[in-house]
Amino acid sequence: xxxxxxxxxxxxxxxxxxxxxxxxxxxxxxxxxxxxxxxxxxxxxxxxxxxxxxxxxxxxxxxxxxxxxxxxxxxxxxxxxxxxxxxxxxxxxxxxxxxxxxxxxxxxxxxxxxxxxxxxxxxxxxxxxxxxxxxxxxxxxxxxxxxxxxxxxxxxxxxxxxxxxxxxxxxxxxxxxxxxxxxxxxxxxxxxxxxxxxxxxxxxx
Amino acid sequence: xxxxxxxxxxxxxxxxxxxxxxxxxxxxxxxxxxxxxxxxxxxxxxxxxxxxxxxxxxxxxxxxxxxxxxxxxxxxxxxxxxxxxxxxxxxxxxxxxxxxxxxxxxxxxxxxxxxxxxxxxxxxxxxxxxxxxxxxxxxxxxxxxxxxxxxxxxxxxxxxxxxxxxxxxxxxxxxxxxxxxxxxxxxxxxxxxxxxxxxxxxxxxxxxxxxxxxxxxxxxxxxxxxxxxxxxxxxxxxxxxxxxxxxxxxxxxxxxxxxxxxxxxxxxxxxxxxxxxxxxxxxxxxxxxxxxxxxxxxxxxxxxxxxxxxxxxxxxxxxxxxxxxxxxxxxxxxxxxxxxxxxxxxx
Numbered sequence: 101x102x103x104x105x106x107x108x109x110x111x112x113x114x115x116x117x118x119x120x121x122x123x124x125x126x127x128x129x130x131x132x133x134x135x136x137x138x139x140x141x142x143x144x145x146x147x148x149x150x151x152x153x154x155x156x157x158x159x160x161x162x163x164x165x166x167x168x169x170x171x172x173x174x175x176x177x178x179x180x181x182x183x184x185x186x187x188x189x190x191x192x193x194x195x196x197x198x199x200x201x202x203x204x205x206x207x208x209x210x211x212x213x214x215x216x217x218x219x220x221x222x223x224x225x226x227x228x229x230x231x232x233x234x235x236x237x238x239x240x241x242x243x244x245x246x247x248x249x250x251x252x253x254x255x256x257x258x259x260x261x262x263x264x265x266x267x268x269x270x271x272x273x274x275x276x277x278x279x280x281x282x283x284x285x286x287x288x289x290x291x292x293x294x295x296x297x298x299x300x301x302x303x304x305x
Numbered sequence: 306x307x308x309x310x311x312x313x314x315x316x317x318x319x320x321x322x323x324x325x326x327x328x329x330x331x332x333x334x335x336x337x338x339x340x341x342x343x344x345x346x347x348x349x350x351x352x353x354x355x356x357x358x359x360x361x362x363x364x365x366x367x368x369x370x371x372x373x374x375x376x377x378x379x380x381x382x383x384x385x386x387x388x389x390x391x392x393x394x395x396x397x398x399x400x401x402x403x404x405x406x407x408x409x410x411x412x413x414x415x416x417x418x419x420x421x422x423x424x425x426x427x428x429x430x431x432x433x434x435x436x437x438x439x440x441x442x443x444x445x446x447x448x449x450x451x452x453x454x455x456x457x458x459x460x461x462x463x464x465x466x467x468x469x470x471x472x473x474x475x476x477x478x479x480x481x482x483x484x485x486x487x488x489x490x491x492x493x494x495x496x497x498x499x500x501x502x503x504x505x506x507x508x509x510x511x512x513x514x515x516x517x518x519x520x521x522x523x524x525x526x527x528x529x530x531x532x533x534x535x536x537x538x539x540x541x542x543x544x545x546x547x548x549x550x551x552x553x554x555x556x557x558x559x560x561x562x563x564x565x566x567x568x569x570x571x572x573x574x575x576x577x578x579x580x581x582x583x584x585x586x587x588x589x590x591x592x593x594x595x596x597x598x599x600x601x602x603x604x605x606x607x608x609x610x611x612x613x614x615x616x617x618x619x620x621x622x623x624x625x626x627x628x629x630x631x632x633x634x635x636x637x638x639x640x641x642x643x644x645x646x647x648x649x650x651x652x
Contacts, residue, residue, distance in 0.1 A: 269325035
């Protein structure tokens with residue numbers, strides 16, 4: 101992520117000066133992602149919000165040791181997972197619930213901005229295709245695509261193997277490719293043609 | 306032929322994996338090679354690859370920020386609350402030391418000027434009170450023990466103000482929100498709960514008062530003992546309540562009505578459990594709203610009149626409770642949550 105330096109700066113401000121403004125900025129930068137993640141586990145808006153707030157309350161209270169955290173994104177996701185799963189075990193009155201026992205429910209965001217390549221029809225088909233994926237696959241896909249998280253990071257957060265992540269993403273890519281095949285876009289053909297001829301010309305020179 | 310199809314399938318599985326790796330940005334030179342071969346196989350493949358790339362890098366709109374900001378405000382309240390309760394215990398420790406000092410000083414003065422000061426001391430006692438305020442944020446509960454030993458359980462989003470030391474002839478506290486009271490009997494000093502629109506007066510008893518600023522009604526429920534309820538505007542009206550009775554006071558019309566209630570509900574949050582029998586869904590929904598600080602709407606009027614018997618624990622999650630309702634009804638229902646709004650629909 102290219103704003104990782106900025107996040108690092110925020111953390112520094114928080115831990116050294118107890119800077120509330122920086123804390124707010126950090127919170128707003130992560131809220132949506134963590135909230136969605138917590139929601140996928142808890143299926144309750146209220147509790148998902150509370151779980152995220154638990155995580156950040158902890159961050160604020162332990163702000164002095166913030167610099168010891170290696171990857172903040174990973175730390176936040178893992179804390180959110182643990183908090184959410186703890187909530188679940190609490191109200192299921194079970195010990196040791198793991199994410200495997202949890203029914204993950206996940207909806208992807210609408211693909212909003214219009215692009216040259218995906219008009220409304222294509223977008224809705226893509227959304228549908230993604231939403232038809234198994235929930236965990238969807239979650240992994242979203243984490244990789246939207247958060248730009250590496251497989252290794254996702255594996256840590258979800259406590260599954262990198263190989264499993266590979267499988268999840270492959271499933272998603274397969275499904276998407278089949279959907280995309282239906283929409284042959286002449287514009288893309290044209291761009292591809294240009295790209296192709298350019299590279300050919302280059303190689304000719 | 307079959308072998309060929311299998312191989313092709315395996316090959317495609319590999320391609321999907323490599324495509325994923327490529328998008329993630331962690332791909333080996335050999336995989337890159339395999340991928341390029343596949344891309345160059347056909348224009349369809351080129352199309353798919355191009356579009357996948359586009360899609361992967363397609364930035365989604367940031368969801369609107371208002372939820373995050375609202376949630377942040379709640380977090381700040383929690384942080385403040387955590388910090389205030391920390392510093393409050395510090396203040397108490399300091400005031401304890403001061404109290405010790407005052408005690409010894411008082412004994413010395415008392416011994417020196419017994420007769421002269423007696424009168425003066427009694428007069429000053431009534432005027433020199435300091436007040437404490439306890440605020441319970443949304444979604445929390447708190448137990449307070451008053452200087453006279455009375456116990457008060459404060460519910461969700463409530464505020465209680467009381468003097469550090471009660472006067473010898475009256476005990477007055479101020480309540481906004483809901484609280485359950487167990488008042489130590491003292492015939493010489495009646496206990497009064499002052500709310501926005503009315504006063505509840507008791508000698509010693511167990512009762513519940515719900516007086517949230519946003520509610521249309523103030524509800525006083527007597528569990529045991531005796532209480533009188535007086536509207537602030539018409540103190541000459543004294544409504545006497547019997548155990549098991551609840552008085553509902555309409556803040557707008559200033560009308561009061563009494564009715565028999567099942568007292569179990571009013572003690573639910575201190576006992577940690579609420580038992581109900583043949584209760585209408587509509588009524589239960591109102592109670593769930595109070596306990597969990599949510600808003601429940603029914604899409605289908607007929608669902609409101611369905612009755613239920615059972616119990617729930619205060620520590621139960623709202624989600625657990627909704628699931629139980631969902632599973633235990635003859636009419637299949639479905640619920641949708643949006644922040645703190647829950648809508649219940651017929652499936």
